Amino acid sequence: MICPCSVSRLRLLRRFCALVCAILGCCAIPPARAQDLDKPVQTIDEEITAFAFAPDGRIVYSVRRPYKTKKFDLEHDDIWIQDSAGKRRRILQGDKFTRGDRPFTYAVDGFRWSPNGRIILAQLFTTTLLDDFGKTQDATATLVLEENGKEVKLGGTDSFINPASNAEFLPDNLTIVYSTPVVKQPRPMYSFRFTNAATGPAGQCFEGRTFLDSDPIPRTNSAVAVERDRAQTGPPRLQHLDLLAQEDRELATLDNYAGGLTVSPGGHKVAYFIDNEVLEVRDLAEPDHFVRMRVGLGMVRWSPDETQILVKRAPERKSGDIVSLNVPSLTVPAAGKPIPVLEPTLNPVLHALALRDFAISPDGKYLAVVAPGKRNLQLFPFTR
Numbered sequence: 001m002i003c004p005c006s007v008s009r010l011r012l013l014r015r016f017c018a019l020v021c022a023i024l025g026c027c028a029i030p031p032a033r034a035q036d037l038d039k040p041v042q043t044i045d046e047e048i049t050a051f052a053f054a055p056d057g058r059i060v061y062s063v064r065r066p067y068k069t070k071k072f073d074l075e076h077d078d079i080w081i082q083d084s085a086g087k088r089r090r091i092l093q094g095d096k097f098t099r100g101d102r103p104f105t106y107a108v109d110g111f112r113w114s115p116n117g118r119i120i121l122a123q124l125f126t127t128t129l130l131d132d133f134g135k136t137q138d139a140t141a142t143l144v145l146e147e148n149g150k151e152v153k154l155g156g157t158d159s160f161i162n163p164a165s166n167a168e169f170l171p172d173n174l175t176i177v178y179s180t181p182v183v184k185q186p187r188p189m190y191s192f193r194f195t196n197a198a199t200g201p202a203g204q205c206f207e208g209r210t211f212l213d214s215d216p217i218p219r220t221n222s223a224v225a226v227e228r229d230r231a232q233t234g235p236p237r238l239q240h241l242d243l244l245a246q247e248d249r250e251l252a253t254l255d256n257y258a259g260g261l262t263v264s265p266g267g268h269k270v271a272y273f274i275d276n277e278v279l280e281v282r283d284l285a286e287p288d289h290f291v292r293m294r295v296g297l298g299m300v301r302w303s304p305d306e307t308q309i310l311v312k313r314a315p316e317r318k319s320g321d322i323v324s325l326n327v328p329s330l331t332v333p334a335a336g337k338p339i340p341v342l343e344p345t346l347n348p349v350l351h352a353l354a355l356r357d358f359a360i361s362p363d364g365k366y367l368a369v370v371a372p373g374k375r376n377l378q379l380f381p382f383t384r
Contacts, residue, residue, distance in 0.1 A: 038350075038380060040378035040379055040380050041366070041379050041380065041381060042086060042378070042379040043376055043377070043378050043379075044059075044061065044082065044088070044376060044377040044378075045374075045376050046061075046063040046080075046375075046376065046377070047063060047064040047374065047375045047376075048061055048062065048063065048064075048357075048370050048375045048376065048377045049062045049063070049064050049077055049107055049108050049109065049375070050062045050108045050109050050110050050111055050123075050357075051111065051357070051359070051368065051370070051377055052110070052111035052112065052113060052359065053113075053359055053360075053361050053362055053368070054113045054117045054362075055113060055115065055116075055117045055362055056084070056117050056362075057084050057361055057362060057363060058081055058082060058083050058084060058117070059081070059082045059368070059377075060079065060080070060081050060111050060113070060120055060122075061079075061080055061081075061082070061111075061377060062077040062078065062079050062080070062107075062108035062111075062122070063077060063078045063079075063080060064077055064107070064375075065077055065078050065094045065095065067094060067095045067105075069103065071103070072103050072105075072129075074103065074104070074105040075094075075105045075106065075107055076094030076095050076097060076105070076106060077094050077106065077107055077108045078090055078092060078093060078094045079091050079092035079094075079108065079120075079122060079145070079149070081147065090149075091145065091147070091148060091149030092122075092145065092149050094106075099160060100128075102128055102129050102130065103128075103129045104126055104127060104128040104129065105126070105127050106124040106125065106126040106127070106141075107124070107125050108122055108123065108124055109123055109124070109125050109140075109317070110122075110123035111123070112167060112168055112169070113169075114169040114173045115169060115171050115173055115219070116173045117147070118146065118147050118173070119144065119145065119146055119147070119152060119169065119173065119197070120144075120145045120146075120147065121142050121143075121144060121167045121168070121169070121176070122142065122143045122144075122145060123140060123141075123142055123164075123165060123166075123167065124140070124141050124142070124143055125138070125139075125140055126138065126139050126140070126141055126162075139162055139163045140163055140164070140165040141160060141161060141162035141163060141164055142160075142161045142162075142164040142165070142167040142178060143159060143160055143161075144159045144160075144161070144176070144197070145159070152197055154176075154195050154196065154197055154200045154201070155195075155196065155198065155199050155200020155201065156200070157200055161176075161178060161195060163180050163181060164178040164179070164180065164193075165178065165179045165180075165181075165190070166178060166179045166190075166214065167179075168216045168223075170221050170243065170244065171219060171220065171221065173197075174196050174197045174198055175194060175195075175196055175197075175202075175244070176194070176195050176196070176197070177192055177193070177194055177205060177223075177243050178192070178193055178195070179191070179192060179193075179211070179214070180192075180193055182210055182230070183210060183230060183232075186232070187212065187232065188212075189210040189211065189212060189228065189230065189232070190210065190211050190212075190214075191204065191205075191206070191207075191208075191209065191210060191211070192204070192205035192206055192211070192214075192243070193205060205243060205246060206241065206246055206248070209227060210227070210228060210229065210230045211225045211226060211227050211228070212226040212227070212228055212236060212257055213225065213226045213257070213259065213261040213272075214226070214241070214261065215261050215262055215263045215270070216263065217263050217267040217284075218263070218265060218266070218267050219267070220267065221242060221243050221244045221245075222240060222241060222242050222243060223240075223241050223243060223263075224238065224239070224240060224241070224251070224261065224263050224270050224284070225238075225239045225241050225261075226238060226239070226254070226257050226261060226272070227239050228257075235253050235254060235255070235256075236253075236254045236256065236257040237250055237252070237253050237254065238250070238251040238252045238253075238254055238270070238272075238282070238287075239251060240284070251282065251284070251287040252282065252287050252288075252290075254272075254274060254280075255274050256274045256275055257272065257273075257274060258272075258273040258274060258275050258276055258297055259272070259273055259297065260272050260273045260279070260297070260298065260299065260300045262300040262301070262302060263284075264302045264306045265302055265304050265306060265362075266306055267284065268283065268284060268285065268306060269281055269282065269283055269284060269302075269306060269327070269330070270282050270284055271300050271302070271309060272300075273297050274292070275297075276296075276297045277294050277295070277296060277297065278292050278293070278294055278295070278341055279292070279293050279294075279295045279300070279309070279311070280292050280293075281293070281309070281327060281330060282330070283330045286330075288332050289330040289331055289332055290330055290331075290333075291327075291328055291329075291330050291331065291342060292339060292340065292341045292342065293325065293328075293341065293342045293343075293344045294341050294342070294343055294344075295311050295313070295323070295325065295344070295346065296311065296313040296323075297313070297315075298311045298312045298313040298314055298315070298320055299311065299312040299314070299316055299357075299358075301358065301359060301360055302360075303360060303364060303382075304360065304362065304363065304364035305364065306327065307326060307327055308324050308325065308326055308327065309324070309325055309327055310322055310323070310324045310349060310358070310360070311323055311324075311325070312355060312357075312358055314354075317356070317357075318356070319354040319355060319356045319371075319372040320354055320355070321348065321349075321352045321353065321354055321355070322348075322349040322350065322352075322355055322358060322369075323346040323347060323348055323349060324346075324347045324349055325344040325345065325346055325347070326344065326345070328342065328344070349367070350367075350369065350380065353371065354371075354372060355369045355370065355371055355372070356370045356371060356372050356375065357369070357370040358370070360382055361379075361382070364382060365381065365382060366379045366380065366381065366382055367379070367380045367381075367382040368380075
C-alpha cells in the first residue's frame with residue numbers, strides 16, 4: 001500500500017523538477033509514456049534544414065551553419081549525402097559557396113533528385129545585401145549539383161537559377177522545369193520556365209498562364225497543376241500538363257484550393273486540400289471519381305503502395321502531429337446531392353509528437369522525421 005504522504009511528496013518533487021526544467025532548459029525526468037518514441041534505426045545528429053531520399057534510398061540533407069564575416073552574421077548551410085550503409089560525406093561547404101561580390105545569406109529549404117540519382121536540385125532561400133545602406137533582396141533560387149558536389153554549369157554558364165522554385169528534372173535527366181513568381185498578392189502565383197543541363201535556358205513553358213501549385217507525375221514528362229487566371233477572378237482548375245508538348249487537359253474545376261497538392265507515387269491519384277479541413281483525393285485516369293475527407297490542412301505524403309496518406313497537420317516548415325489514414329474507394333458523387341465529407345479514422349504516427357518535417361523512403365521501409373528543437377534527422381521502420 002502506498003502512503004498518501006509519499007504520493008504528495010512525489011507530486012511536489014515532479015512540480016519542482018518541472019520548474020527547474022523551465023528555468024534551465026533541461027529535464028532529468030523522462031517524458032510521459034505517451035510521448036516516448038520507439039528507438040530510431042538511424043540518427044543524424046545535426047541541425048537539419050532540409051532533406052530528401054534519392055531513388056536508391058540515399059539521403060541528401062542540409063545542415064545549418066552560421067557564417068561570420070567582419071561585418072555580418074550570415075547563414076551558409078552545408079550539404080551532405082548519407083549512403084545506404086550510413087556513411088556520410090559533405091558535398092558542399094557553405095562558407096566557401098559565394099555568388100557575386102555582394103554579401104548574401106542562404107538556407108536550404110528543399111531538395112529534388114534527378115531520376116537517375118546523379119544530380120541534385122537544392123532550393124535555397126537567399127537574402128542579398130544590395131548596397132552599403134542595408135537594403136536587401138529576398139529570393140528563392142535553385143542550385144544544381146552533381147552527387148559529388150561539383151556544380152552543374154547549365155549550358156556551360158552557371159549552376160545557379162535565380163529566381164527558381166519547385167524545380168524538377170524530366171525523365172531525360174537534362175531538362176529542368178521550374179517556377180518563377182508572377183503575382184505575389186493576394187496569393188502567390190507562378191509561371192513555368194525550362195532550362196537544360198547541357199544547353200542552358202530554354203524559355204517559357206505554357207507562356208502567359210499562371211498557376212497556384214504543381215507536382216510532377218513520376219517517370220513522365222507531365223505534371224498535375226492548379227491553374228488560375230492572373231486576375232484571380234475565376235475558380236481554380238485542376239490541369240494535367242504535358243510539359244514538353246505544352247499540351248493540357250482539364251481534370252476538374254475545384255470549389256477552392258488551399259494547398260498540399262501531391263501526386264501518388266504510381267501517378268494514379270492526386271490529393272489536395274480544398275479548404276483548411278477537407279482533403280480531396282481524385283483519380284487521374286477517371287477524374288470524376290473522387291472522395292473528400294476531413295483531416296486538417298497540412299503536408300501530404302503517400303505510402304509507396306498508394307493505400308495510405310500521411311498528413312503533418314501544420315503549415316510547411318512548422319511543427320505539427322502526423323496522422324495516417326487509409327485511402328477509400330474513389331466514386332462518382334450522386335448528381336444533385338451535396339458531396340459527402342467522410343470522417344476517416346486518423347491514426348497518430350510516432351505517438352502524436354509534433355514534428356517539423358517527414359518523408360517515406362522510396363522502398364517504403366523507413367519513415368524519416370525531423371523534430372523541432374535540435375532538428376536531428378531520425379529514421380524509423382515504416383509500418384502500415
